[in-house]
Amino acid sequence: MQGANVSRKPPGLPAIEWDDLRYFLTLAREKSLSGAARSLGTTQPTMSRRLELFEKKLGAVLFQRRPSGLELTGTGRQILDYAGRMEDAALAAERIATGSSAGLSGTIRVTSAEWLGARVLSPLLAEFCTLHPEMNIELVTDTEALSLTRRETDIAVRFGRFEQEGLMQRKIGSLPFGLYAAPGYLKAKGLPDFRQGGAGATVIAMNAALAESVAETKWLRHHLAHAHIAFRSNSRDGQAAAAVAGAGLVCLPARLAGAYPQLRAIETPAPVPSRDVWLGFHRDTRGIPRVRGVVDFLAERTRRLR
Template structure:
């Protein structure tokens, strides 16, 4: 007589619908109940109830509720990867069904540091949107790196190589730097004497926490070891504004300095190190037309902006 196999405990997994995952994905991206409710055209209480029901179905907590917003738990991050792939499969099926797969449509979320986002990438992305009217680009400039592996963004632009597993990266450019000061500063102090170690020089530099990791700041300290650091900022635009108003000498990306007409370039004894620009995206998205189109466009256009 054969034994009947033991029954597994009911988890409610069979009751999960695509809408459950769609709401979950939007919550993970918006990080707030109210923001997701506005995006999906519903109410915050409805979003809260849907999240509670989904967590009950799974038997797991997906988000931690914090003052700063919703933060994915370890379980939530694991489910996010699978849900994102399901979303892409659903969208691909929809494109085929509607005959829209021949065009490039949809939304791509991209992140970078503030200054390069405003000064370099935004004009390029505006051109891209004009070329592809079916596309929508959501651009997030951030102080802390958003995660590609957790699908917080589709594409990231950074000044260092990406270290996470599962990512594809491309060097898309190299930004030259220059030494700059205002006419008022140069009139008051004169051009710097590189042979004197900068005893009479006021410098503008990165915050102390970043100073040892930024090549151009190291260059400044090497050539002006006796200089006074008059102003520090982790904002490139902040440094440029301080230099334009006479605070001191600043090493700045040339494309940023051009946005400040008051700045004057200063010839240097040795070249200032340039900064490589890296673009990264998750390997699972490399075949997605909307992501690939943005990647290829930026890789083609960025090298021409130095």
């Protein structure tokens, strides 16, 4: 047809669907069939079959199977770059499309650390739901941070600033920490001798994988360097429960320690470092009323944390 500008797929070029790339990207990030299957809510045989069909469609091997997991081939690495750009564009279009939603209605997913979600955010978000009955809030608490850029969550509340690009963020508070112990422990061990680096004392600490990411680790090394670490846990509530049972001294957020009346605050030569609380959301969603509504509500209600 003369004058028509019709875009056609070149002969022989395989038709790549977005789902092909979505499965490919998840495999590249998780580096295993089982991990990718869990992430996408499917089965390992399905992931294996999708990868086999995608490689057959492209006529190229995208991953090498290694004992340590899946490793991208040279072709796979090239496709990963383009697939990532396509994902960014698709997610941006989705965020803009959802921006047309008017009013405080719909679903918002919020993610945070487990104890922060349970002790601080849950009561606040429950209050928000009462004020806005058309809203639905999903609170996900996990040690693995969900991605704002990939729309795994709408709003994230974390300790420390966000490093991802394209995000809006604000500091919404600062949580004081302290050193605590149960009366039973204090009766058996007494108060720690800070001048002797806590020699003879036992402490409860964060598990090794997360120890360097929490502020009290350096404080414990400085003030209780000779204390014995008797118990580790990545759960703050788990640490508090162990302290109640007499396992040792523990650094806890004052707000969380207050939920365990059996614990006693210990006077320290220097304050246990507080933790700044930051709220983040994607720049493309700042005009969505339900996102802005939850963000502003949490920022207002958490002013007392400052």
